[in-house]
Amino acid sequence: MxxxxxxxxxxxxxxxxxxxxxxxxxxxxxxxxxxxxxxxxxxxxxxxxxxxxxxxxxxxxxxxxxxxxxxxxxxxxxxxLHNGAISVKQFGVISMDSDPNADNSSALLSVELFLRGELGVFRALPSIIFPAGTYKYSASPNFGVQGATILNEGKVKLRYTGVDRGMILDGGSGAGVNITGLTFGKGQGFIIEAPSTASIGIHIQNVYLSKITARCWGAGLSSAGFVVQGCVLTEFWIGCTPTESAREEPGDYINGWYLGARPFVGMTLTESGPGAQSSYCTFYNWLGAACQIGMYVDSTLGNVFLGGDNEYNSSIGAVFTPKAIGNKIKAMNFEVNSAGGDVQCAGFYNEFDVDSTLFQFVAGEGNRLMGGMHDQVSILGGTGNYVGGIVYGRGISGNLPIIDEGIDSAFGPCFQAQEKRWSMGPKSDSPIAVGNSPFVYRNTSNRHQRIFISGGTITAVSYHREGTLLGTLSTNQCIDVLPGDSLTVAYTIAPTMHRSTP
Structure with a gap:
């Protein structure tokens, strides 16, 4: 016509x-x-x-x-002619409602090439709009384009059928290669559905000063829903969880995951190359559930996690490796993961204010657990890790102690829910092996200790701080010894000495 x-x-x-x-x-x-x-x-x-x-x-x-x-x-x-926004349908992209068998790969590539062409001649990029619907494709575009705005209008599901990455937001690889000003998704964001053959659900690399809003409902069984590499100062509103998906198209979902494609890791956060850590990004309300590992935080610096939920993962809730440095995790729920624990931290100088069933410092240095409610808290390794301002031993699992097997661990006030009391970390009670007279005992911990001396024949007990005599004490008594201070016990017959951490 x-x-x-x-x-x-x-x-x-x-x-x-x-x-x-x-x-x-x-x-x-x-x-x-x-x-x-x-x-x-x-x-x-x-x-x-x-x-x-x-x-x-x-x-x-x-x-x-x-x-x-x-x-x-x-x-x-x-x-x-456009007023700053172009629909993908104007490039021939077609939803499954109109054609269930349509493969939009070439049309989506046309959208990418259009954006790169406009950028190449320095024209302002129009927003690219996906109207509500489900869009199938076998080859992913790379929407990691400088200054691009890719938006969903309502609920948009991107259904990938290939063997590579379900969606690519890749600013490039190599030192100093990145893109800025990318906006991907709005509101509830894009929903990425990928089969078990996919290598990654969503791959985001070297994206700076941008905003990403998306959710993954399926990815490769041995890979991650999200892989974030080398991103800096970017806002993320993302999640990898099976919830909600099975309610709409039950025939396409197995236990909530698209075609049963349950990711191995909900999100991997790491570097894009040596020294190119993911740094100073903000993750709002991360949702990670029912994967094997909810979060794997590797080569990172100074990222902030604000709110969210990370539960029902079959191997472990969250892993912070020795390369995880200076991250802050606040107001997140890490409960109901497997026996492997909710959080395992081996990093450096990370700060946590979260809820968990089992929280563990396994290595690292200078990490802090500064709040939240917990069943069990364990310091199994590392140096100078700190626990304080928490509630532990909740009624969920009974009267569980704080375990300290680290070096120079430090503690602030902790509330034991079953005993209804505040204390400075774990209680301990152990004998002291008394050496030759005069025997010197020094408190090498970061907590005050109560020393009990009984029996034997004591001639003098003196209290020293940094080698300076502060005073002499009566024998056979309970003596509070502050960190770094020491007692010198002279005797003719050795007494019994006992150490208690109140």
Whole structure:
């Protein structure tokens, strides 16, 4: 259907515009005497594609991108008029509601190439809009384009059917290579569905000063829902969880995951290369559930996690490796993971204020657990790790102690829920092996100790601080010894000495 419009009566007047049914008809036009065209749809009228096009008489070289620029039969360059936003349907992307078998790979690649082309000639990039629906594709575009805005209107599911990455936001690899100003998703964000053959659900690399909003409902069984590498100062509103998905299309989901593709790790956060840590990003309300590992935080520096939920993972809730440095994790729930624990931290200078069933410092240095409610807290290794301001031994699992097997661990006030009392970390009670007289005992811990002396024949007990005598004490008594201070016990018959941490 070609309908001439704006045609004047005078035989020498030019025809200004036409209306055509679809993009194929626009390509076939002889543009003689034409200036504009109204295209009613990409394939057919009212399918979401098409739009208002005009001929750029000065352009004879631009390449047909399948949507925003169409090259006519006579070489005319038809360019889409837009007000700063273009629908993917104007590039021929089609939802499964319209065609369940459509593969949108080439159309999505056209969108990417359009954005890169506009960026290459320094034009402002329009927003790319995905209308609500489910879109199938077998090859992923890389929407990691400088300054691009890729938005969902309502619930948008991107259903990947290939063997690589379900969605790619990759600013490039190598030192100093990155992109900034990317916005991907709004509101609830994009939902990525990938089968077990996929290597990664969503791969985000070297993206700076950007905002990513997305959720993964399936990924490779041996890989991650999200892999975030070398990103800096970027906001993330992301999650990897099976909840909600099975309610809509139960035939496509197994226990909530798309086609049973339960990721090995909900999110891996690491570097993109040596020294290119993921740094100073903010993760809002991370949701990670029912994977094997909820979070794997590796080569990182100074990231902040604010709120969220990380539960029901079958191996462990969260792992912070020795390369995890200076991250802050606040107001997150790490309960109901497997016997492997909710949080295992081997990093340096990380700070936690979270809830957990089993929280463990296994190595590292200078980490702090500074709040939250916990059943069991264990310092199994590391140096100078700190626990304070927490509630532990909750009624959920009974009267569990704080375990301290670290070096120079430090403690602030901790509330034991079963005993209803505050104390400075774990209680301990152990004998002291008394050496030759005069025997010197020094408190090498970071907590005050109560020393009990009984029996034997004591001639003198003196209290020293940094080698300075502070005073002499009576024998056979209970003596509080502060960290770093020492007792010197002189005797003719050795007494019994006992150490208690109150």
């Amino acid at each position: 070609n309908t001439l419009i704006d045609q004047t009566v005078a035989p020498t007047s030019k025809i200004k515009g036409v209306t055509v049914e679809n993009i194929a008809a626009l390509r076939a036009l002889d543009s003689f005497a034409l200036e504009s065209a109204v295209v009613l749809g990409y394939r057919s009228e009212n399918d979401g594609g098409g739009g208002n096009y005009h001929i750029d008489k000065n352009d004879v070289t631009s390449v047909d991108d399948g949507g925003a620029l169409i090259v006519g039969a006579d070489g005319s360059r038809w360019k889409l």
